[in-house]
Amino acid sequence: xxxxxxxxxxxxxxxxxxxxxxxxxxxxxxxxxxxxxxxxxxxxxxxxxxxxxxxxxxxxxxxxxxxxxxxxxxxxxxxxxxxxxxxxxxxxxxxxxxxxxxxxxxxxxxxxxxxxxxxxxxxxxxxxxxxxxx
Numbered sequence: 001x002x003x004x005x006x007x008x009x010x011x012x013x014x015x016x017x018x019x020x021x022x023x024x025x026x027x028x029x030x031x032x033x034x035x036x037x038x039x040x041x042x043x044x045x046x047x048x049x050x051x052x053x054x055x056x057x058x059x060x061x062x063x064x065x066x067x068x069x070x071x072x073x074x075x076x077x078x079x080x081x082x083x084x085x086x087x088x089x090x091x092x093x094x095x096x097x098x099x100x101x102x103x104x105x106x107x108x109x110x111x112x113x114x115x116x117x118x119x120x121x122x123x124x125x126x127x128x129x130x131x132x133x134x
Contacts, residue, residue, distance in 0.1 A: 054134040061127035068120030075113040082106060 049056045082102055102110075 054131045057127050057131035057134070061124045061131060063124075064120045064127065065124035068117045068124060071113055071117035071120065075110055075117065079110055 079102075086102070
């Protein structure tokens with residue numbers, strides 16, 4: 001039995017296919033081109049979708065649910081930090097409402113993020129519901 005090191009390793013035959021899912025620009029053990037690697041990867045993903053459409057739709061719904069919930073949390077934290085920063089700057093102990101402290105531009109962007117996060121969560125719910133009926 002002969003032990004091969006990285007310096008003495010010979011290229012392994014790939015019979016025209018590359019098992020890597022990451023595009024490789026040049027590799028001495030891989031004879032496939034970048035376009036071939038991308039084609040094989042896309043073909044694998046399409047086969048996965050064709051074989052299990054409900055699983056793929058559920059995974060897409062999970063992605064939208066995670067993105068929407070993260071955006072809701074991040075916007076709420078941003079809103080709380082802005083309110084705390086304004087309260088600390090003006091040294092107000094008694095704050096009647098955070099909305100009165102924030103400027104109109106900040107309120108508009110927060111409202112947009114809340115609406116966008118709600119749309120992401122609604123889309124996730126619809127996709128999840130649709131995937132159960134496939």
